[in-house]
Amino acid sequence: MFDDFWAASRYSVLHRRRLGERLRDFRPRPPLVDPLELPSAPVALPRPGGRLQKLFQARRSTREFADRPLGDRQLGAVLGALSDNSYPSAGGLDPLRCYAFHDGRAVRYDLRRQALQDIGAAPPDLAEILGTPSAPPLAIVLVLADGESFEKYGERAGRFGLVEAGAAAQNICLRLAELGLxxxxxxxxxxxxxxxxxxxxxxxxxxxxxACGHPIT
Structure with a gap:
């Protein structure tokens, strides 16, 4: 059944065009009182501080990038946010795989060895495939090879895989914020x-x- 959900939510270039029409016609509802709000008075908690909180505050969704690639140190730091057991994986099965389009090439990132393996040239229509105005300097792709997870957990494995990918993506976004990218x-x-x-x-x-890169300043 999870396969049915995945197939129904799969995108192609045509699907994205239809989504664009849907987004164009969407009108958000006016803000209302949260229906799950409780009648009791809220009790305020101390606001957190520290380095991690500063990273949370620094994270932004940046959609325009300067036309220059990331250096090897920057690339290693960004992809390295996925190494050293930095996100949870149900049953330690590690279904998450990382690939990227960088500097005109398609590559595989080996999480354990902190190394890249070349696949070949990035497609000329990369921007259309990604749904971006132009090809970003770096596009990280998180892929789930989750056959073993479904053998162990059944349909629940679908949720576990999405939780894992979300945690990994957050790590990458925080590392981007830390590096000023x-x-x-x-x-x-x-x-x-x-x-x-x-x-x-x-x-x-x-x-x-x-999509990742140097922000336009």
Missing amino acids: GGHLLGGVADHEVLHALGLPRELRVATAI
Whole structure:
């Protein structure tokens, strides 16, 4: 049944165009009192501080980037946000895989060895595949190879995989904020086209993708 959900929510370039029409016509409802609000008076808590809180406050969704690639140290720091058990994985099965389009190439990031493996040239229509105005300097793609997870957890594995991908994406976004870089989650990548560009089979799931780069100052 999770496969049915995934197929129903899968995107292509055509789907994204239809979404654009839907977003154009959408009108948010006026703000109302939260129906889940309780009648009791709220009790204020001390506001947190510290380095992590500053990173939360610094994180922004940046959609325009300067036309220059990330250096090796920056690239290693951003992708390194996924290493060293920095996010939870149900049962320690580690279904999450990381790929990227960087500097005109498609690459695989090996989380354990902190290393890149070249796949080939990035497709010329990368921007259309990602749903961005132009190809970003770096596009990180998080993929779920979750067959073993479904064998162990059944349909619940679908939720576990999305939780894992979300935690990993947050790590990347916080690292971008720490380095003074920009980025934003891509909600409309064309699933099959991305997998094809990375040389991956269609059975895998594109959990999310993140556009990254130097913000325009």
